[in-house]
Amino acid sequence: MVLTHLNERGEANMVDVSEKTPTVRQAHAQAVIKMSTEAFALLTQGNHKKGDVFAIARIAGIQAAKKCSDLIPLCHPLMLSKVQVDFEVDQTSSxxxxxTMCKLTGQTGVEMEALTAASVAALTIYDMCKAVDKHMQIVDTKVIAKSGGKSGDWQLS
Incomplete structure (x- = not known):
């Protein structure tokens, strides 16, 4: 396998996608944040002193996807057509x-944008809840599906 972000001399290299055919591309990612039952209750019941944590985290995730190329070296700036951030709460595990889902019609995939959105949304929840629980953990960050492009569709089993 060839690492495409390195040139023939082993130097960092932004991949040239100018010859690729634009296609509709979509990627789904996730991150999980585990917290104490106290922090979870404040968050899910909407009683957090800092306000609507989910609303702020959703906006942060969307903004992060749009800024991915500013944060991750060698990522292409993309014209995203859709960014979605949703939350599933699990009472049993607090x-x-x-x-997250990112979508565009373009010449390169949106996996990094989806991962960045999931990561920053989880970090925002952490930031807003850390006064209640300093031991929260962000885990299981991964791409769960992608579609479009030369490599086609893929889904985590």
């Missing part, structure tokens, strides 16, 4: 699963 955790929140952040689910």
């Amino acid at each position: 955790s929140v699963k952040v689910l």
Whole structure:
């Protein structure tokens, strides 16, 4: 396998996608944040002193996807047509699963944008809840599906 972000001399290299055919591309990612039952109750009941944590985390995730190329070296700036950030709460484990989807018609995939959105949304939840629980953990961050492009569709089993 060839690492495409390195040139023939082993130097960092932004991949040239100018010859690729634009296709509709979509990626789904997730991150999970585990917290104490106290922090989880404040978050899910909407009683947090800092306000609507989910609303702020959703906006942060969307903004992060749009800024991905500013944060991750060698990522292409993309014209995203859709960014979605959703949350699944799990009472049993006092955790929140952040689910993201990024979509565009373009010449390169949107996996990094979906991962960045999930990561920053989870980090925002952490930031807003850390006064209540300093031991929260962000885990299981991964791409769960992608579609479009030369490599086609893929889904985590």
